[in-house]
Amino acid sequence: MNQINTDVAVIGAGTAGLAAYRAAKAAGKRTLLIEGGPYGTTCARVGCMPSKLLIAAAEAAHALRHSAPFGVRIAGEVVIDGIAVMERVKRERDRFVRFVLRSVEGIPAEDKLTGHARFIDRTTLQVGGQTVVQASRVVIATGSSPAVPTAFLELGDRLVVNDDVFAWETLPGRVAVFGPGVIGLELGQALARLGVTVRVFGVGGGVGPLSDPAIRDHARALFQQEFHLDPSAEVQHVARDGNEAVIRYVQRDGQVVTERFDYVLAATGRKPNVAGLGLEQTGIALDGRGVPVFDRETLQCGNAPIFIAGDANNILPLLHEAADEGKTAGNNAASYPVVSPGLRRAPLAVVFSDPQIAMVGKRFAELAPDSFVIGKVDFEDQGRASVMLKNRGLMHVYADRASGAFLGAEWIGPSAEHIAHTLAWACQMQLTVTQMLEMPFYHPVIEEGLRTALRDAAGQLAQ
Numbered sequence: 001m002n003q004i005n006t007d008v009a010v011i012g013a014g015t016a017g018l019a020a021y022r023a024a025k026a027a028g029k030r031t032l033l034i035e036g037g038p039y040g041t042t043c044a045r046v047g048c049m050p051s052k053l054l055i056a057a058a059e060a061a062h063a064l065r066h067s068a069p070f071g072v073r074i075a076g077e078v079v080i081d082g083i084a085v086m087e088r089v090k091r092e093r094d095r096f097v098r099f100v101l102r103s104v105e106g107i108p109a110e111d112k113l114t115g116h117a118r119f120i121d122r123t124t125l126q127v128g129g130q131t132v133v134q135a136s137r138v139v140i141a142t143g144s145s146p147a148v149p150t151a152f153l154e155l156g157d158r159l160v161v162n163d164d165v166f167a168w169e170t171l172p173g174r175v176a177v178f179g180p181g182v183i184g185l186e187l188g189q190a191l192a193r194l195g196v197t198v199r200v201f202g203v204g205g206g207v208g209p210l211s212d213p214a215i216r217d218h219a220r221a222l223f224q225q226e227f228h229l230d231p232s233a234e235v236q237h238v239a240r241d242g243n244e245a246v247i248r249y250v251q252r253d254g255q256v257v258t259e260r261f262d263y264v265l266a267a268t269g270r271k272p273n274v275a276g277l278g279l280e281q282t283g284i285a286l287d288g289r290g291v292p293v294f295d296r297e298t299l300q301c302g303n304a305p306i307f308i309a310g311d312a313n314n315i316l317p318l319l320h321e322a323a324d325e326g327k328t329a330g331n332n333a334a335s336y337p338v339v340s341p342g343l344r345r346a347p348l349a350v351v352f353s354d355p356q357i358a359m360v361g362k363r364f365a366e367l368a369p370d371s372f373v374i375g376k377v378d379f380e381d382q383g384r385a386s387v388m389l390k391n392r393g394l395m396h397v398y399a400d401r402a403s404g405a406f407l408g409a410e411w412i413g414p415s416a417e418h419i420a421h422t423l424a425w426a427c428q429m430q431l432t433v434t435q436m437l438e439m440p441f442y443h444p445v446i447e448e449g450l451r452t453a454l455r456d457a458a459g460q461l462a463q
């Protein structure tokens with residue numbers, strides 16, 4: 001058995017782990033980065049980047065099919081070459097992965113260890129069968145994995161998760177997507193626009209991450225115009241038959257139908273990778289899901305020399321949060337036992353559907369009833385959005401009734417990814433609605449729709 005002694009051991013070389021490694025190294029500590037799977041990060045290999053590449057192909061197909069209202073018609077038919085679509089997705093994805101691999105190659109060999117890590121005690125890790133790592137502090141940055149309902153397992157290779165989609169050689173004919181959350185909406189709509197017959201089934205009525213019922217209903221109605229989406233589906237039976245999945249479900253009109261699919265895509269949420277880490281050996285408190293109880297600001301687990309960052313802690317499973325949290329965990333692991341709160345930016349989330357969904361600041365569900373006003377804009381009559389035939393969507397901005405402070409927003413609409421940044425900056429600057437309305441708005445831009453919502457909020461605040 002080899003033994004390695006180090007100041008900081010980082011488990012997981014994803015976005016959070018790489019940031020933690022760099023922070024601890026920059027603080028002058030001996031740091032060991034342990035990776036049990038492929039290098040390259042979830043984001044680049046099977047997450048953010050390949051999903052956006054698939055969406056880009058879908059947007060191209062959609063734009064071609066919907067150009068006629070502008071007087072621009074396609075004389076022939078629009079052909080979607082599934083093999084070419086998937087080739088580009090994988091080729092470009094591999095390029096993004098190579099950037100990450102190059103940065104990992106730049107890490108000195110003595111700072112890297114491959115193998116699955118498991119705690120023997122608070123500061124001792126078993127890595128693979130051959131190595132024991134003695135570390136003064138440990139950062140857990142093990143990411144998350146798809147949480148697949150066990151009932152689907154009998155589907156065998158007809159059951160797929162996001163990782164499998166990005167390995168396809170070509171596009172399949174029919175896919176049943178379970179879970180109209182972020183992944184289900186992004187991939188489901190993209191596949192539908194690429195000519196795949198898609199059915200999206202949910203439980204409990206949720207659509208994406210939306211918590212504002214009015215926005216959720218609006219989003220549901222918009223998506224239902226384009227593809228089969230039932231957020232409260234009654235699925236009676238799922239089974240494998242030959243090379244297909246057979247699903248019996250109740251349609252929204254009450255009719256029971258049985259359909260056959262090439263694949264069932266489970267997009268039913270993700271679970272933190274904590275099973276098999278041996279956390280019970282550390283004596284730290286674990287929550288009901290087996291995730292260490294930790295401080296959201298310092299990321300420290302109890303008073304142990306253990307920190308947890310990124311999807312592994314399951315609070316904000318987003319790329320930029322994983323990077324920020326990794327830095328915080330790495331800094332605090334280096335300075336332990338002195339720890340301090342890390343940077344927490346204004347909450348910001350975007351779903352790359354069309355129209356896009358975005359959420360900034362406080363969610364509707366987090367706000368105390370009657371403590372806030374809701375400024376609204378329906379994008380149907382918004383000038384620039386109409387020019388571009390992108391005039392679909394509804395926005396709610398929330399403002400504090402007492403102080404007039406901008407609290408947050410939830411919406412579905414055009415250019416949401418960009419407007420979300422403007423709003424997140426305003427939120428972080430703690431601006432009031434009045435101050436936001438003193439800022440410039442060009443003409444004609446979609447941000448004028450945001451101004452309409454802010455004016456609506458300001459009017460209610462003035463009453």
Ligand SMILES: Cc1cc2nc3c(=O)[nH]c(=O)nc-3n(C[C@H](O)[C@H](O)[C@H](O)COP(=O)(O)OP(=O)(O)OC[C@H]3O[C@@H](n4cnc5c(N)ncnc54)[C@H](O)[C@@H]3O)c2cc1C
Nearest residue numbers: 012014015016036037042047048117143310311317318319
């Ligand atoms: C389909 C999809 C699309 C997404 N799109 C977006 C998006 O558009 N924007 C956005 O902000 N976020 C997006 N996300 C979320 C984003 O990808 C994650 O929040 C982010 O990648 C998490 O980084 P991480 O470092 O926590 O985990 P990871 O990058 O998964 O890294 C964890 C690493 O730990 C390793 N590991 C696990 N256990 C052990 C162990 N015991 N020993 C050693 N190594 C171990 C794993 O092999 C892995 O390499 C998307 C996710 C998915 C799945």
Ligand SMILES: NC(=O)c1ccc[n+]([C@@H]2O[C@H](COP(=O)([O-])OP(=O)(O)OC[C@H]3O[C@@H](n4cnc5c(N)ncnc54)[C@H](O)[C@@H]3O)[C@@H](O)[C@H]2O)c1
Nearest residue numbers: 179180181182183184202203206267268269270317350351
């Ligand atoms: N654009 C982005 O930033 C982006 C894109 C993709 C993923 N992500 C991150 O990845 C995380 C995970 O995404 P996700 O879509 O897997 O999870 P999610 O939590 O967003 O959605 C899961 C959905 O599955 C539904 N569901 C659960 N069990 C079900 C069942 N048995 N049948 C049908 N539906 C079921 C839930 O009600 C929910 O609507 C997100 O929270 C997000 O942070 C971000």
